[in-house]
Amino acid sequence: xxxxxxxxxxxxLYFFYYVGVFLVDLTHLPLPASIVGLLLLVGCLQxxxxxxxxxxxxxxxxxxxxxxxxxxxxLGIIDYPELLSINGLxxxxxxxxxxxxxxxxxxxxxxxxxxxxxxxxEKKEGKEGKIIESSHLxx
Amino acid sequence: MKAVIYIISTxxxxxxxxxxxxxxxxxxxxxxxxxxxxxxxxxxxxxIPYDDYMEGGKWLQHLLxxxxxxxxxxxxxxxxxxxxxxxxxILGIFVAMLSGLVTIFAMLKIFKIKDSFILxxxxxxxxxxxxxxxxxxxxxxxxxxxxxxxxxGFVGALFGPLVFKVGKIKSPxxxxxxxxSASHGVGISKLKDFGEKDLSIGSLSMGxxxxxxxxxxxxxxxxxx
Numbered sequence: 001x002x003x004x005x006x007x008x009x010x011x012x013l014y015f016f017y018y019v020g021v022f023l024v025d026l027t028h029l030p031l032p033a034s035i036v037g038l039l040l041l042v043g044c045l046q047x048x049x050x051x052x053x054x055x056x057x058x059x060x061x062x063x064x065x066x067x068x069x070x071x072x073x074x075l076g077i078i079d080y081p082e083l084l085s086i087n088g089l090x091x092x093x094x095x096x097x098x099x100x101x102x103x104x105x106x107x108x109x110x111x112x113x114x115x116x117x118x119x120x121x122e123k124k125e126g127k128e129g130k131i132i133e134s135s136h137l138x139x
Numbered sequence: 140m141k142a143v144i145y146i147i148s149t150x151x152x153x154x155x156x157x158x159x160x161x162x163x164x165x166x167x168x169x170x171x172x173x174x175x176x177x178x179x180x181x182x183x184x185x186x187i188p189y190d191d192y193m194e195g196g197k198w199l200q201h202l203l204x205x206x207x208x209x210x211x212x213x214x215x216x217x218x219x220x221x222x223x224x225x226x227x228x229i230l231g232i233f234v235a236m237l238s239g240l241v242t243i244f245a246m247l248k249i250f251k252i253k254d255s256f257i258l259x260x261x262x263x264x265x266x267x268x269x270x271x272x273x274x275x276x277x278x279x280x281x282x283x284x285x286x287x288x289x290x291x292g293f294v295g296a297l298f299g300p301l302v303f304k305v306g307k308i309k310s311p312x313x314x315x316x317x318x319x320s321a322s323h324g325v326g327i328s329k330l331k332d333f334g335e336k337d338l339s340i341g342s343l344s345m346g347x348x349x350x351x352x353x354x355x356x357x358x359x360x361x362x363x364x
Binding site: 016035039042046055058060062063066070075076078079087094098104106116 | 256
């Protein structure tokens with residue numbers, strides 16, 4: 001029974017994927033079809049058109065073994081021996097440096113934004129607190 | 140017939156390697172790394188062309204589409220956490236995606252690397268399955284992109300904690316955001332050492348940055364190529 005349920009749920013995910021493929025073909029949007037499908041599915045979940053239970057087990061199974069699905073594509077590097085050249089080395093070093101800089105900038109800036117957001121919330125809560133207080137006084 | 144053998148041997152090897160990683164949890168033993176290396180060696184030794192292997196491999200790869208759609212499940216489940224820190228998460232990830240794109244683009248341009256390699260490197264901060272599909276969308280080389288994504292992940296896992304120290308990045312939210320949107324799954328596995336909150340913000344940021352990156356990458360390419 002569980003197997004049939006999982007297969008049916010994967011069918012639902014496939015359906016959204018193919019709707020994504022259809023929309024990308026139709027509109028020539030430069031977006032991966034799977035991301036379009038994902039956004040549509042999140043929208044349907046949000047609107048309560050689809051219950052989360054309808055996809056939970058299927059999504060769980062696919063996400064749990066997702067690594068397996070991109071191994072065949074990774075093997076494709078055997079057709080690109082260029083990676084073992086000077087240009088390949090520059091490519092790899094640039095990825096390393098860029099990743100370190102990204103972690104640094106994103107960390108520092110999001111920490112600043114977080115402090116601002118916390119302050120904003122405190123102010124808001126402070127105000128709401130006062131309003132409640134003053135309405136208490138009136139009654 | 141050959142195709143079936145390729146599929147079965149990939150799946151069996153992957154299961155074995157996953158067991159190995161469970162037993163000794165070093166990050167260089169991640170099943171994606173070990174399975175790929177063993178299979179590459181096997182293909183080279185047995186003189187099997189990649190196109191031949193893909194007769195079977197394409198069936199596994201085909202499941203990536205619905206699997207990425209399935210990311211809707213964790214994203215929807217975490218919506219309360221997103222709403223709680225919405226400005227920090229949305230803006231923080233936006234900054235991360237932008238600095239990832241600009242820095243890699245600038246460096247590769249300075250070294251006069253050819254465009255097809257630049258397009259291949261742009262999606263490197265995004266989680267592998269989405270990065271490969273973005274790479275395809277912007278005419279990069281998806282399999283090379285996957286390798287660069289793994290490198291970005293390992294850099295985060297190995298040196299992320301040092302960057303946090305240097306930048307005095309102390310809040311769990313900003314640690315989660317920066318690791319999740321620069322080094323995806325491999326990077327956030329390191330956040331376990333920091334705490335539960337780091338980890339959940341990290342995995343949430345990985346999902347949000349995948350969606351945001353899938354939109355920003357093609358836009359960036361449209362503007363600069």
